[in-house]
Amino acid sequence: xxxxxxxxxxxxxxxxxxxxxxxxxxxxxxxxxxxxxxxxxxxxxxxxxxxxxxxxxxxxxxxxxxxxxxxxxxxxxxxxxxxxxxxxxxxxxxxxxxxxxxxxxxxxxxxxxxxxxxxxxxxxxxxxxxxxxxxxxxxxxxxxxxxxxxxxxxxxxxxxxxxxxxxxxxxx
Numbered sequence: 001x002x003x004x005x006x007x008x009x010x011x012x013x014x015x016x017x018x019x020x021x022x023x024x025x026x027x028x029x030x031x032x033x034x035x036x037x038x039x040x041x042x043x044x045x046x047x048x049x050x051x052x053x054x055x056x057x058x059x060x061x062x063x064x065x066x067x068x069x070x071x072x073x074x075x076x077x078x079x080x081x082x083x084x085x086x087x088x089x090x091x092x093x094x095x096x097x098x099x100x101x102x103x104x105x106x107x108x109x110x111x112x113x114x115x116x117x118x119x120x121x122x123x124x125x126x127x128x129x130x131x132x133x134x135x136x137x138x139x140x141x142x143x144x145x146x147x148x149x150x151x152x153x154x155x156x157x158x159x160x161x162x163x164x165x166x167x168x169x170x171x172x
Contacts, residue, residue, distance in 0.1 A: 036078040036097045037071070044070030061126040069119035075112040076148065079105060081163045084156045098153075109148050117141045 047066045052058050075097065082089070082098035083105065089096055101108045117137065124133045147165060152158040 034097050040071035040074030062123050065119040065123035069116045072112045072116035076109045083153045084159045113144050
C-alpha cells in the first residue's frame with residue numbers, strides 16, 4: 001500500500017470513528033424509531049474499511065452491496081433480538097423495529113433477509129468470485145430462511161436461541 005492509500009484508509013477510519021462516537025448506539029434506542037438500522041450502518045463500516053485495508057482502494061461495485069448486505073443482516077438478527085425486550089421497551093420508552101413492525105415482523109425480516117442474500121450475491125458477482133462462494137451463500141441462505149421461518153417472536157427464549165444461532169450465518 002502506498003502513502004496515498006494509507007492516508008485514505010486513515011481518513012476513512014477517522015471519519016467513521018467520529019460518526020460512530022457522535023451518537024452512542026445505546027442512546028439511539030430512545031431517539032430513533034429504528035435503532036437497529038443505526039446499529040447496522042455503524043457496525044458494518046468494517047466491510048468498507050476491511051476491503052480498503054486489504055485492497056488499498058474501494059471498489060463501489062463490490063463494497064456497497066457488501067455494506068448493504070451487512071445492514072440488512074443486522075436488521076434481521078437485531079430485530080429478532082429486540083423481540084426479547086419488547087414488553088420492557090414499551091415500559092421505558094425504548095423504540096425498536098420489534099415494536100415498529102409488530103405482527104408484520106416476519107414479513108419485514110424476510111424482506112431484509114432476501115435483500116441481504118441478494119446483496120451478497122451481487123457483491124460476489126462484481127468481485128468475480130467463483131462457485132465455492134455461491135455454495136456457501138446457498139448454505140447461509142438456508143440457515144437464514146430456517147431461522148426466520150421458525151422463530152417464535154412471542155417467546156423470549158426462542159428469540160434468544162435464534163439470535164445466538166446468527167453465528168452460523170456469518171460462519172458461512
